[in-house]
Amino acid sequence: MALIGILGGMGPLATVDFMDKVVRLTEASRDQEHLPLLVANLPHIEDRSSAILDDGADPLPALLAGIDMLNRNSVGLIAIPCNSAHHWYAQIRAHSAAPVLNIAEICVAAVPSTARRVAVLATGGALVSGFYQRALAERDIEPVTPDETMQPLVADCIDEVKSGDLDAAATHLETALTMLAEEGVTMALMACTEIPLAAQRIAAPPLALIDSSLELARATVKYACERGWNRPQ
Amino acid sequence: MALIGILGGMGPLATVDFMDKVVRLTEASRDQEHLPLLVANLPHIEDRSSAILDDGADPLPALLAGIDMLNRNSVGLIAIPCNSAHHWYAQIRAHSAAPVLNIAEICVAAVPSTARRVAVLATGGALVSGFYQRALAERDIEPVTPDETMQPLVADCIDEVKSGDLDAAATHLETALTMLAEEGVTMALMACTEIPLAAQRIAAPPLALIDSSLELARATVKYACERGWNRPQ
Numbered sequence: 001m002a003l004i005g006i007l008g009g010m011g012p013l014a015t016v017d018f019m020d021k022v023v024r025l026t027e028a029s030r031d032q033e034h035l036p037l038l039v040a041n042l043p044h045i046e047d048r049s050s051a052i053l054d055d056g057a058d059p060l061p062a063l064l065a066g067i068d069m070l071n072r073n074s075v076g077l078i079a080i081p082c083n084s085a086h087h088w089y090a091q092i093r094a095h096s097a098a099p100v101l102n103i104a105e106i107c108v109a110a111v112p113s114t115a116r117r118v119a120v121l122a123t124g125g126a127l128v129s130g131f132y133q134r135a136l137a138e139r140d141i142e143p144v145t146p147d148e149t150m151q152p153l154v155a156d157c158i159d160e161v162k163s164g165d166l167d168a169a170a171t172h173l174e175t176a177l178t179m180l181a182e183e184g185v186t187m188a189l190m191a192c193t194e195i196p197l198a199a200q201r202i203a204a205p206p207l208a209l210i211d212s213s214l215e216l217a218r219a220t221v222k223y224a225c226e227r228g229w230n231r232p233q
Numbered sequence: 234m235a236l237i238g239i240l241g242g243m244g245p246l247a248t249v250d251f252m253d254k255v256v257r258l259t260e261a262s263r264d265q266e267h268l269p270l271l272v273a274n275l276p277h278i279e280d281r282s283s284a285i286l287d288d289g290a291d292p293l294p295a296l297l298a299g300i301d302m303l304n305r306n307s308v309g310l311i312a313i314p315c316n317s318a319h320h321w322y323a324q325i326r327a328h329s330a331a332p333v334l335n336i337a338e339i340c341v342a343a344v345p346s347t348a349r350r351v352a353v354l355a356t357g358g359a360l361v362s363g364f365y366q367r368a369l370a371e372r373d374i375e376p377v378t379p380d381e382t383m384q385p386l387v388a389d390c391i392d393e394v395k396s397g398d399l400d401a402a403a404t405h406l407e408t409a410l411t412m413l414a415e416e417g418v419t420m421a422l423m424a425c426t427e428i429p430l431a432a433q434r435i436a437a438p439p440l441a442l443i444d445s446s447l448e449l450a451r452a453t454v455k456y457a458c459e460r461g462w463n464r465p466q
Binding site for chain 2: 009036232
């Protein structure tokens with residue numbers, strides 16, 4: 001039996017939300033038809049966005065230690081429900097024995113082919129890193145990044161989810177989404193796994209949202225169920 | 234840094250719910266103030282209730298294999314958010330290097346000292362095992378177990394949560410709670426970790442409910458925070 005490894009804790013509520021999606025996406029009528037998971041919820045990994053933006057402590061050694069822990073336990077696949085950590089995706093992939101899904105590639109692949117302009121809601125670090133903008137540009141889609149008025153709202157939303165204040169997070173997110181809609185943007189990527197927890201509290205978002213965490217969960221479940229990890233012999 | 238080990242997957246949604254409670258009970262303003270967790274979500278462990286009731290396959294070897302996995306990764310504490318698995322608590326505790334919290338002792342300790350009669354909502358296996366009834370009796374509290382009309386409603390509720398149908402689960406649970414209230418019972422233990430997921434969908438339960446999963450989460454967070462596992466040096 002192969003285990004799905006999840007490198008999480010970045011942040012913890014986003015990891016819980018990702019696991020919830022994996023479980024609910026798995027067709028099962030009893031426990032024994034569900035997928036086995038090994039979840040390393042390691043919240044003390046240094047802040048990814050600060051490391052990219054502000055010369056903060058390097059999280060890569062702790063990220064690789066988490067990858068090592070999962071591989072020592074013979075996981076067959078690794079998913080990392082943190083977008084900003086994918087700034088180091090090449091190093092992580094090269095280091096891991098098990099394959100590692102790439103949340104940004106998977107999220108951008110979920111954008112409909114008719115889309116021409118798509119906003120990227122992410123940490124400041126992920127935006128400076130630029131991997132989402134590059135993945136969109138490869139599909140000839142124009143990435144729209146929040147301006148200096150809007151990005152603090154997104155950053156506040158993310159921080160508030162990490163501290164457990166989902167109502168404040170939803171208020172900040174809704175203001176940012178309204179600003180985007182007023183600029184004529186019709187679709188946004190929730191390219192940070194905290195954001196969907198805030199979006200759940202917005203009754204009618206003013207533009208279409210694509211959830212990186214949900215897309216990663218879909219890819220994870222598909223990979224594992226195709227290999228029969230839900231029904232071991 | 235010590236990790237909290239969680240032996241889960243029994244069932245998977247109950248494990249996600251337990252993790253959610255642990256995260257939300259932890260006072261933290263950023264990721265790095267949260268608790269590190271290693272979650273072995275192993276849904277293929279044989280059905281606990283069937284093993285107790287119907288001579289089904291023995292889950293103990295798989296339970297101990299999960300305990301071994303957690304101990305190999307140097308967890309400092311183990312929590313098992315499955316009540317029925319506590320039928321084998323003595324064997325698990327004797328086998329584990331890390332201490333293992335006992336969900337039934339913790340849940341029964343949360344019953345107010347004024348309580349005289351308390352219902353036990355659990356799998357048929359846990360009821361036949363009798364560890365909840367014994368823990369209540371030790372506190373001079375009369376355990377009320379569902380009769381043969383009511384227990385199938387509780388069992389259906391549990392099975393429906395495991396298959397993801399929370400609305401059906403809530404309907405069956407609410408019928409059982411109403412029957413208990415009509416019999417004059419004023420308090421019930423949700424002594425199966427699936428049941429709180431159904432109870433969340435009942436707007437006004439007709440009697441007081443004590444949530445074994447929430448009490449285990451409180452004890453887990455208290456144990457770890459007292460030892461500073463949320464703020465490693």
